[in-house]
Amino acid sequence: MYIVGVVALLCALHRCVLSSFISLDVGSGAASQLIREALHHVLTTPRATRHTLATHERPLLASLVNVVTVNRVAYSNVTLRFYPDTVRVKASNVRVESVSNVSANVWPMSFGDEIVNVSVQLGDVEMAARLEGYSARILSCSLRDPLVDASSRNFWITDRILSLASRPLQNNFQRIVCPIISRYIDSIDSNAIKNISLEEVIPLQYRSVFNDSEPILFYRINAISIAERHAVINAQLEWNETAMFGTNGAFTTNGTDVELEWDTDERVAVWIDDVAINEMLDQIEWDFQWMEEQIPVSSPAIPLSSREFLTTLCTSCYFLLNVWAKGPPVILATNNSIVLEKRDRLNLRVVNPDRNVTSVFVSMVLTINAELRPTFDSGTLRTQVQLLDTNVIMERGAFPPSWSFFVQDLMRGMILEMMWPELKKQIEELTYGEGIRLAASCGIDPKSIQTLIGEGRLGVSACLSLQKLKPQQCANDVKNALPNASKLFPKRRK
Numbered sequence: 001m002y003i004v005g006v007v008a009l010l011c012a013l014h015r016c017v018l019s020s021f022i023s024l025d026v027g028s029g030a031a032s033q034l035i036r037e038a039l040h041h042v043l044t045t046p047r048a049t050r051h052t053l054a055t056h057e058r059p060l061l062a063s064l065v066n067v068v069t070v071n072r073v074a075y076s077n078v079t080l081r082f083y084p085d086t087v088r089v090k091a092s093n094v095r096v097e098s099v100s101n102v103s104a105n106v107w108p109m110s111f112g113d114e115i116v117n118v119s120v121q122l123g124d125v126e127m128a129a130r131l132e133g134y135s136a137r138i139l140s141c142s143l144r145d146p147l148v149d150a151s152s153r154n155f156w157i158t159d160r161i162l163s164l165a166s167r168p169l170q171n172n173f174q175r176i177v178c179p180i181i182s183r184y185i186d187s188i189d190s191n192a193i194k195n196i197s198l199e200e201v202i203p204l205q206y207r208s209v210f211n212d213s214e215p216i217l218f219y220r221i222n223a224i225s226i227a228e229r230h231a232v233i234n235a236q237l238e239w240n241e242t243a244m245f246g247t248n249g250a251f252t253t254n255g256t257d258v259e260l261e262w263d264t265d266e267r268v269a270v271w272i273d274d275v276a277i278n279e280m281l282d283q284i285e286w287d288f289q290w291m292e293e294q295i296p297v298s299s300p301a302i303p304l305s306s307r308e309f310l311t312t313l314c315t316s317c318y319f320l321l322n323v324w325a326k327g328p329p330v331i332l333a334t335n336n337s338i339v340l341e342k343r344d345r346l347n348l349r350v351v352n353p354d355r356n357v358t359s360v361f362v363s364m365v366l367t368i369n370a371e372l373r374p375t376f377d378s379g380t381l382r383t384q385v386q387l388l389d390t391n392v393i394m395e396r397g398a399f400p401p402s403w404s405f406f407v408q409d410l411m412r413g414m415i416l417e418m419m420w421p422e423l424k425k426q427i428e429e430l431t432y433g434e435g436i437r438l439a440a441s442c443g444i445d446p447k448s449i450q451t452l453i454g455e456g457r458l459g460v461s462a463c464l465s466l467q468k469l470k471p472q473q474c475a476n477d478v479k480n481a482l483p484n485a486s487k488l489f490p491k492r493r494k
Contacts, residue, residue, distance in 0.1 A: 062105065069100040085226045086139065087129050094122040115153040116162065120173075122146050129185060131224045136185050141178035146170050193220045203479045209284050209489050215239065237276065239283060268444075269452060271459035274333045281328040288489045290344075291323035291422055294351075301417040319361065320349045323419065326365060331372075336453050338372040339388065346419075348411075362407060363396040366415065368423070374431075376460070379438050379446020383431035385424050390415055431483075439477035443469030 076093040098118040123145035129136045148170040150162035169176070198215045219237045295301060296318045297310040310317070323344050330341040343365060350361045369391075373384040392411055438446055444462040452459035 064105055066103040066105065067100050069098055072097045082226050082228065084228060085130055085132070087131060087136075087226060089125075089127050089129075091125040092123070094125050096120040114155055114158055116158070117149075117151050117153070119149045120146065127181070131226050136188065138178070138182040138185055141174065141181060143174045143177060146173040148173060193218055195219070203482060205484070205486075206482070211283055211285055215283055239279065268464055269459055269461035271452065271454065271457050273457040274331045275456075277331045277458070278328070281331070284328060284489075286325040286328045289322060289324045290426065291321065291419065293321045293422075295319040295321055295414070301414055303412075314352055314354075316354055317350055317352050319414075320351050320358070321414070321419075322347045322349075323366075331458075333453055333456055333458050335455075338374070338453060338458065340368075340370045340372050340385075342368045342370070342423075344368070346411075348414075360396055362394065362411065364411070365393045365395065366419075367391040367393075368415075368420070370424075374451050376438075376446075376449040376451060377435070379440075379449060380435040381431075381438065382435040383428070385427050385431075387416075387420055387424070390420075434483065436483070437477075437481045439474060439481070440465065440468045441470040441477050442474040 074093075074095045074097075075091050078089070078091040081088045081090070096119070098116075098120075100116040100118070102114040102116055104114070122143050124142070125144070126140070126142040128139040128141075130139050148166045150166045150169075152158040152162055195216050195218045198210075198217060202210075202215075217237060217239060222236045297314065298307060300307075302310070323346050326343040326345045329343075332339045332341070345363075346366045347363050348361045349358050351358045367390065368387070369389040371386045371388055373386065375382055375384075390412070392415075394407070397407060438444065438449060440446055443464060443466045445465045446462075448461075448463040450461050452461055
């Protein structure tokens with residue numbers, strides 16, 4: 001039972017990887033920590049399962065026996081080692097204690113309930129599995145020094161039978177259990193498509209900004225490879241299940257990468273490629289207004305030449321500036337930097353309060369390119385923003401084409417002097433001033449976190465501290481650390 005549990009956890013680790021294409025690079029030491037903590041969580045949380053054994057799909061007779069079993073599993077240590085194409089698991093001092101209540105229903109007689117106690121002790125448990133593509137097979141299975149003791153409480157004949165059966169079961173324990181484990185491993189379909197509802201993990205305040213009220217992420221294992229001291233698992237992730245397949249019905253091999261890598265025995269690096277981030281951003285409705293400003297024609301934000309020209313026409317006039325998001329931003333990781341491309345629809349109207357009239361001065365699409373500089377400060381993610389470039393595409397204007405230089409000069413001055421500082425302020429208030437704090441309850445050492453930037457991918461690395469892992473508290477801490485949704489998406493278009 002213990003070995004099956006370990007194998008199930010390994011295969012769950014196999015299956016629970018996410019991304020449009022994820023690759024997990026797992027080192028032996030850190031993987032052993034993960035297995036130990038996962039086992040501790042599983043073994044300390046009671047779980048009920050129901051199994052029915054039948055001789056036929058529709059047997060003629062009613063149930064003959066009902067068995068209710070309570071199992072306890074204990075061990076002193078478990079380690080995981082990776083070798084080329086091979087995973088080796090070793091556990092010491094494994095103990096399984098089982099207490100079963102057996103109710104026989106042999107009509108018309110009833111023998112009453114029987115209590116059956118089974119104890120299994122193993123000195124060392126060692127198993128090696130070879131991973132090939134999507135499948136795994138057992139190479140070796142060793143269950144050393146088994147001790148099996150079975151007894152019953154109420155009926156001496158049952159107790160005698162169990163006592164006699166204990167010795168041959170003990171002598172043949174490895175021959176009986178190892179084939180069961182092998183068949184279980186062979187039956188695992190790691191290539192199956194799985195899904196996760198983001199409703200389970202996204203805070204309530206963010207759900208309203210998604211295009212789909214119940215977004216679902218589909219994923220499947222794409223490839224597995226084992227090297228010395230680390231394993232690499234690639235998985236495909238899509239927002240649409242049909243995107244998992246090509247035109248001929250076969251699985252596609254295009255996608256995004258998220259990589260989990262152990263560069264030392266205790267340190268982990270998590271990578272996600274920029275395409276995966278952009279696919280996530282595509283799921284959000286980017287139709288909100290993030291800026292509404294009144295700008296007097298005498299404002300220093302307007303270039304001097306334009307200011308002098310405008311004030312000669314109307315000293316009390318002012319500009320009414322509205323800026324709306326136009327589609328999702330795009331993240332690009334390249335040349336050891338993160339570039340953000342953000343598009344906005346800008347509408348600038350001239351208001352004459354003396355005459356109580358308003359007219360469109362200019363309407364355009366503005367593209368801003370900025371560099372993001374994320375760092376971790378004692379476990380808090382902070383991001384600075386630096387403007388790289390701007391581009392303007394005019395849609396409507398109150399002036400003839402020959403005035404384009406004047407208009408562009410005016411708009412560029414407004415962008416550099418007013419819009420960009422406001423945008424920079426809004427971003428850095430959330431991402432630098434407040435930041436996003438990663439708590440120790442998530443099983444990492446917050447002070448050890450570092451940012452990583454590769455070509456087309458982003459990542460973080462940290463030392464594991466799984467003895468502090470508290471999954472439920474971690475989930476709550478992460479949700480509480482996220483910026484307020486009303487600040488990120490201030491005013492939505494009706």
